[in-house]
Amino acid sequence: MDILNIIIFFTIFFLGASIGSFLNVIVLRTKKDEKIIGSKNRSYCPSCHGNIRFFDLVPIFSFLFLKGRCRHCRYKIPISYFLIEIATGTIFLFIFLYNYYITKLDNNLVIITLFHYTIASFAIIIFLYDLWYGEILDKFSITLLIIVILFELIFFRINIFETLIATFIGFAFFGIQFFISKGKWIGGGDLRLGAIMGAILGYNIFIALFLSYFIASIYVIPTIYRKYIKKEKVKSEIPFGPFLILGTFITIYLGEKILEILY
Structure with missing residues (x-):
C-alpha cells in the first residue's frame, strides 16, 4: 500500500x-x-x-x-x-x-458511492433517532424514499414497476402487522422504513427482513428471559428500526453472497 x-x-x-x-x-x-x-x-x-x-x-x-x-x-x-x-x-x-x-466500479464509481453515502447518512439519522427516542420521523424516512426512487430512475434506469412492487411489499409486510396488532407490535415509522428497504433492495428485501428479525432475536430472546423467567424489570418496548437498518446494510453489500450460499 x-x-x-x-x-x-x-x-x-x-x-x-x-x-x-x-x-x-x-x-x-x-x-x-x-x-x-x-x-x-x-x-x-x-x-x-x-x-x-x-x-x-x-x-x-x-x-x-x-x-x-x-x-x-x-x-x-x-x-x-x-x-x-x-x-x-x-x-x-x-x-x-x-x-x-x-x-x-469504473464509470459509475462516483455516482454509486455518493448514492450509498446518502443512504448511509439518512440511515444513521434514522437509526440513532429510533434508538434514542423510539420514533422514526417522516421528514427523514419519506425524504430518503423519494431520493432513492428518483436516484434509481435518473441514474440507474431501473424497472420502475419492479421497484414499486418491492416498495409495496416492504410497506405491506409491516402494514399487516400494524393493522393486526393495532400498532402494538410495530410503529408507523416501520412501514415507511419497509418501503425504503424495498426501493433500495428490490426483491432482496426478503433477505434483509430475515436478517433483521434474526439480529433482533439475539437481543429480544435474552430480554424475554430476564423479564418473564427471572422476573427482572426490563424495558419491554424495543425500537425495531435499528435492526431493519442493520439487515438492509448487510444485504446491500452481502446479499448476493448470501444467495450464492443458499442456492
Missing part, C-alpha cells in the same frame, strides 16, 4: 467522521426542535452552554485531546459522540473500498 492510498483512505475516513458528527447534531437538535444550521446555532456544551471553538470540533481527535470533557466546565461528553464519529468514518471508508476494490 503506497502513501497516496493511505492519504486517500484517511481522508475518506475523516470525511465520514466529520459527517457523523454533523448527523449526531441533526438528531439531537431535531429532538430539541432547534435550528440545525445558522450563525446563532453554533455547537455548544449541553451543560454550561458555552460555545465550542472550532479547534475543539475536530472529529475524534478533539474528544481524545480533551479526554472526553468540555474545555470550560469539564462536563463529561457522552461517549456516543466519539463512537458515532468512528462508526460513520468506518462505514464511509468501507463503502468506498467495497465499490472500488470489490465491485470494481
Whole structure:
C-alpha cells in the first residue's frame, strides 16, 4: 500500500467522521426542535452552554485531546459522540473500498458511492433517532424514499414497476402487522422504513427482513428471559428500526453472497 492510498483512505475516513458528527447534531437538535444550521446555532456544551471553538470540533481527535470533557466546565461528553464519529468514518471508508476494490466500479464509481453515502447518512439519522427516542420521523424516512426512487430512475434506469412492487411489499409486510396488532407490535415509522428497504433492495428485501428479525432475536430472546423467567424489570418496548437498518446494510453489500450460499 503506497502513501497516496493511505492519504486517500484517511481522508475518506475523516470525511465520514466529520459527517457523523454533523448527523449526531441533526438528531439531537431535531429532538430539541432547534435550528440545525445558522450563525446563532453554533455547537455548544449541553451543560454550561458555552460555545465550542472550532479547534475543539475536530472529529475524534478533539474528544481524545480533551479526554472526553468540555474545555470550560469539564462536563463529561457522552461517549456516543466519539463512537458515532468512528462508526460513520468506518462505514464511509468501507463503502468506498467495497465499490472500488470489490465491485470494481469504473464509470459509475462516483455516482454509486455518493448514492450509498446518502443512504448511509439518512440511515444513521434514522437509526440513532429510533434508538434514542423510539420514533422514526417522516421528514427523514419519506425524504430518503423519494431520493432513492428518483436516484434509481435518473441514474440507474431501473424497472420502475419492479421497484414499486418491492416498495409495496416492504410497506405491506409491516402494514399487516400494524393493522393486526393495532400498532402494538410495530410503529408507523416501520412501514415507511419497509418501503425504503424495498426501493433500495428490490426483491432482496426478503433477505434483509430475515436478517433483521434474526439480529433482533439475539437481543429480544435474552430480554424475554430476564423479564418473564427471572422476573427482572426490563424495558419491554424495543425500537425495531435499528435492526431493519442493520439487515438492509448487510444485504446491500452481502446479499448476493448470501444467495450464492443458499442456492
